Amino acid sequence: ILSGTERSLSVTRSSVFGVVFQLGLLAGYALLLTGAIAMETRARESALIRARGARPRDQSLLAGGEAVMIAVPLAVAAPYLAAWSLELADDVGPLASIGLGIDPRPNPWSFALAAVGAVLAIAVLVVPVLRGARRSERSVGSTSRESATTAGQRAGVDVALLVLTAIAFWQLATLGDERATQIRGRFGVDPLLILAPALGLLTAAVIALRIVPLVARTADAISARTRGAVGALAGWQIARRPSRYARTALLLIAAVAIGVLALTFTTTWRESQVSQATHEVGADARARPNRRTGDSITDLQLVAAYELDDGVERAVAASRWTTVLPGSERNAEVVAIDADRGRHVVRGHDGPTGAGVDGALGELASRRPEVGSIGLPGRPRAIEAMVHVTEVEFLVDEEPAEPALSTTVDIVLRDGTGALHRIELGAAAPGDSPTVMSADLTIIVEDNVVSPLPPVEIIAFEAKWPTPPIGPRVGAVDITAIEVTGADGATTVLDGLADQTWSAETEPFGFVAVAPSTVITARDDGLTLDIQTGFVSRPVAVVASARPTGADVTVVPVAVSESYLAETGSEIGERISLTGIGRAFENLEIVATVPSFPTIDARDTDALVADLVTVQLASWGPGDSIRPSDEYWLDLVDDSTTVGESLEATPLEVTAFLALDRRIDDRTTDPPAVGTLGA
Secondary structure, three states: OHHHHHHHHHHHHHHHHHHHHHHHHHHHHHHHHHHHHHHHHOHHHHHHHHHOOOOHHHHHHHHHHHHHHHHHHHHHHHHHHHHHHHHHHHHOOHHHHHOOOOOOOOOHHHHHHHHHHHHHHHHHHHHHHHHHHOOOHHHHHOOOOOOOOOHHHHOOHHHHHHHHHHHHHHHHHHHHHHHOOEEOOEEOOOHHHHHHHHHHHHHHHHHHHHHHHHHHHHHHHHHHOOOOHHHHHHHHHHHHOHHHHHHHHHHHHHHHHHHHHHHHHHHHHHHHHHHHHHHHHOOOEEEEOOOOOOOOOOHHHHHHHHHHOOOEEEEEEEEEEEEOOOOOOOEEEEEEEOHHHHOOOOOOOOOOOOOOHHHHHHHHHHOOOOOOOEEOOOOOOEEEEEEEEOOOEEOOOOOOOOOOOOEEEEEEEEOOOOOEEEEEEEEEOOOOOOEEEEEEOOEEEOOEEEOOOOOOEEEEEEEEEEEOOOOOEEEEEEEEEEEEEOOOOOEEEOOOHHHOOEEEEEEEEOOOOEOOEEEEEEEOOEEEEEEEOOEOOOOEEEEEEEEEOOOOOOOEEEEEEHHHHHHHOOOOOOEEOOOOOOHHHOOEEEEEEEOOOOOOOOOOEEEEEEEHHHHHHHHOOOOOOOOOOOEEEEEEOOOHHHHHHHHHOOOOOOOEEEEHHHHHHHHHOOHHHHHHHHO
């Protein structure tokens, strides 16, 4: 926190110093120009006074008295005027939006600086008079044509400034944004950062002085061919005395340049803050669900529960892992997100190659595999089935001392987003009669019954068959009379299960079992799973799965950051493998790139993006856990404050809610940053 605060203050100081330095140059030049104009205005008057016998000293005293009468009252009033202007800036402009509460008061330092300014103003008004008084009357009052170039131009000052400006900006470009903001290895205000913009402004203005005489001569030549007298006389006057008008043009150029700088800086600064906030949040808002024990809302209903809020248009599930990509020395963040819905929610930007986050998510969504399933009618609220577990046969001479263990039956559902969910129907011990098992698919949120987003499909039936330390064990699980209760309370019996092609899979849950197997017998009204555990030496639960045959997910398509491809020399279509974060990431194919992915700092972290549904399908197996989503990305149609209060209340009680408009407000009302805009 302290490091970030120090960096923010240093950036603010450098920006404010740069603006103040440019304003100081403008004010100093305006003061010099005022003195020069005053000298030219009273040139003939001074010549007349000298002709009547006045000495240079007398003229200087007269000019000094006039300057003192003007400068001293202003020096006394300046600190109070400055305090009043700061109070006004606190009520109007960028500082007003943050409620900083400036209470400036004049102090001895402010009066001292005002006194210094008064002395400089008196000197600017007196010194030209003293110099002019020492010139001859002919020199002062001459009306001959002036030289088209100033003394500074004849000395090559503008060329020298051009060279210095080029060197300064070349130095900044060579150092880069990291080293250019450091002094002796620490982040600080580099004088070069302050001087370079002012030097560029001064150089541009001085070079413009060379253009004024050229423009004047061109205007004079054009106006001479016209019939109007006003234009011709104006062009002739400017061409005759170009230096007089060049000084005013220089002041005007500098003032306009600083004004344009202020406007463009304000606009680009705000765009930068909005862009950074958008990258940090990644969507209109992100919410982290409450995974409290016992009564937390599961992922099966979370999307629908979030979208129940009138301010939420769409909710997208996502999960994260931290790892290192093959061939890279940088950290990497893996984001698995619902690519199909995420295209409408994630806020990314296009890179220099034109490949953006939206295109990458579209490519991942198009490669999502199609798996076999049984569709449930309408918007189901509950599922019920008759489950009969037959007597267990032990293929050994000795009966086990342990009693028969209950078999747990689960169903794996896929909701309307494509995400997988394992739901427990119930448990039953072997016996002569079937057991009615059911699962409620709904929750109550603010008196509203929330059910999964349709269409809901059954992906698999699973039976967890516990086995004592003996084997093999053989039995059967018969699942019939599968009924689905809809939103209107009507029930529908699933049939036509025999029309499906079923695939059986058996895996030991826990310790290794030798050669477990499952045979599926499908009927119109149900299924029978004949299970053999194989030989076991310790207590295990063999999980038998029956699922409609579909595509097997052997390769997971991913998108990676462009920085990873540049670092490792990898290419689109290349296969990579990650370990330690799940079997779904053991065989990956790079199908797209992103310049950066929201929420991931591309400066020191690589990004790998995958479709969450594809990852779930690749990692899911009988008995394998289906990882809950870490967060939800939200597309809002209402004020985030209202939505945040709703999601943070019971029963959702999200543990974290990060809104884009709040983050933008935090960034654009940050006092150190807004201080730059105030300047």
